[in-house]
Amino acid sequence: MKVRYDGHNFHGFQRQPNLRTVQGVIELGLKKMMKGQEVMTHGSGRTDAGVHSYGQIIHFDFPNEIPAINMLKALNSLMPLDVEFVESQIQEDFHSRFDAKAKWYQYRVDCGRYTDPFKRFYTGHYPYPLEVDRIKIALKDLIGEHDFTSFAASGGVIEDKVRTIYYANVTEDKVNNELVFDFIGNGFLYNMVRILVATALEIGNNRRDIHDFIRLFEVKDRQQARGTAPASGLYLKEVFYDEVPKKYRQDI
8 A cells, every 4th residue: 555644743654652653553543444453564664753755655464355445445534634545456465665676755955044834844944055056966976876874874773785876866946945856766774865965955055075975985984974954854755666767767
């Protein structure tokens, strides 16, 4: 099933004791459907507290037979207003995490001088001067396979920090005075996208060399990347289970 959610009032996706999480809310709904019997769900990955999703994918083994469309209707009737299921399928052999080939994350940055009270939970904020062309040039250095040790938060447990980025781009949303970053890759480390955005913004502000991503790949030192953009601007946009379409491949 595909689920979208507003992450502001959640302590992330993954279930945690005594905390409101997306997975916990979904499993509570399934438990109500099963009149007290628990159903364990599995997500394509975790999102942190405050992170949003347009396209999180989950799977679960449901004890009873039910058409996919009926499951969609039933679960949505049991969800709070900040969670909505948008697709449902029945497959005998599918794993939301292990079958995923790539993910698409989007990050939105409000460039207004002051914090917009209506955007503060849904964008990052960067009020300083930016040269967007510098950022566009810098993002090209991310394409391909690299060691992202400098861009992995210390809380991560994965030892292999090598990932492949297929697409990295920034566009200007002039109507909303925002920058919109898009990253598609075969996997992302803990806080990796938020660290990449923070670094790109410093490049745009001339606080870093335009090709500083290359240097940071080589030094493999998280302390030299420094910043982490706020969770509020991050969205899991899509999970790919087939090959990434060519229109999203800058590496070929």
